[in-house]
Amino acid sequence: xxxVKQNSxxxxxxxxxxxxxxxxxxxxxxxxxxxxxxxxxxxxxxLISISSIKDKNEDGRFTVFLNKSAKxxxxxxVPSQPGDSAVxxxxxxxxGNQFYFGTGTSLTVIP
Amino acid sequence: EAGVTQSPTHLIKTRGxxxxxxxxxxxGHTSVYWYQQALGLGLQFLxxxxxxxxxxxxxxxxxxxxxQFPNYSSELNVNAxxxxxxxxxxxxxxxxxxxxNEQFFxxxxxxxxx
Numbered sequence: 001x002x003x004v005k006q007n008s009x010x011x012x013x014x015x016x017x018x019x020x021x022x023x024x025x026x027x028x029x030x031x032x033x034x035x036x037x038x039x040x041x042x043x044x045x046x047l048i049s050i051s052s053i054k055d056k057n058e059d060g061r062f063t064v065f066l067n068k069s070a071k072x073x074x075x076x077x078v079p080s081q082p083g084d085s086a087v088x089x090x091x092x093x094x095x096g097n098q099f100y101f102g103t104g105t106s107l108t109v110i111p
Numbered sequence: 112e113a114g115v116t117q118s119p120t121h122l123i124k125t126r127g128x129x130x131x132x133x134x135x136x137x138x139g140h141t142s143v144y145w146y147q148q149a150l151g152l153g154l155q156f157l158x159x160x161x162x163x164x165x166x167x168x169x170x171x172x173x174x175x176x177x178x179q180f181p182n183y184s185s186e187l188n189v190n191a192x193x194x195x196x197x198x199x200x201x202x203x204x205x206x207x208x209x210x211x212n213e214q215f216f217x218x219x220x221x222x223x224x225x
Contacts, residue, residue: 004153032210043115043201043216044154089153096167097208099144101154 003027004092006102014110019077021105023090026071030092030100035064035075038087038104047088048075080109113137115204115217123223124192132187132220136204142166143185144205144214145177149198157200160185161208192224 005024013019021035031052036044050057050064050073057064063076073090087104094100116135124130136143145157156169160179168175174190183204189196199221203214 002153006153036216041218043203043218045216046213049211091154093210097142097144097159097210098156098167098169099146099154099214100156101146103151103153 002103003030004090004100004102006090006105008105009103010106010108012108012110013080015082016079019075019080019084019107019109021075021077021088021090021107023073023075023102024071025073025092025100027092027094027100028071029094031095032093033064033066033073034091034093034099035062036089036091036101038089044089077107080107082109082111085109115202115215117200117202117217117220119220120218121221121223123225125225126192126194128192128224130189130192130196130222130224132189132200132202132222134185134187134202134204134217136183136185136202137215139206140204140215141183141207142205142212143179143183144203145185145187146201146203147171147198148201148219149195154201158187166208189222194224197222197224 034049035047038044091101142161146154159167177187179185199219203216205212
């Protein structure tokens with residue numbers, strides 16, 4: 001069963017604007033959350049993460065927000081750039097290093 | 112520095128056969144993870160090896176098995192292949208078993224079962 005869900009398969013954003021990618025999860029045992037970026041024919045690459053004891057983590061243009069009560073995670077990219085066009089996966093970790101991934105959101109940044 | 116490598120890139124088998132997929136981690140990494148990405152699904156956790164031992168496995172039948180060798184490379188074996196085993200199999204490695212150790216992914220092996 002899909003314990004991590006990304007309900008938007010795709011998102012288009014104008015260059016310079018904010019991209020917001022969303023992720024919902026069902027398992028309250030998850031203690032660590034991550035976002036990965038994937039280009040075609042390559043494996044996913046790590047982007048940013050957040051521990052369950054925090055509600056925000058920032059790294060340059062990328063910010064991840066965690067709302068534990070809503071079991072919701074979001075990734076904000078500001079400003080969006082054409083090179084950000086890729087598939088973004090959210091992932092969550094259960095103790096024992098079991099990682100669960102969403103189905104991905106394909107982001108297109110329009111120049 | 113070389114990244115995670117996987118072989119073969121593509122593998123075509125028929126139902127009932129066995130498939131062997133290989134993964135070489137980044138030098139110095141002791142943990143190897145295996146994931147299955149079937150069409151329309153997210154990556155599904157299959158197996159985690161660290162220091163040569165199986166540390167955890169996902170909700171997959173026993174015909175999915177593997178091992179990790181002394182040089183930390185790993186093999187995933189799928190016995191008695193079924194059509195629904197057709198998927199992209201991704202391997203990732205990390206420095207160790209710590210929670211915050213970043214996973215680095217290989218490009219994957221595309222397994223097709225006919």
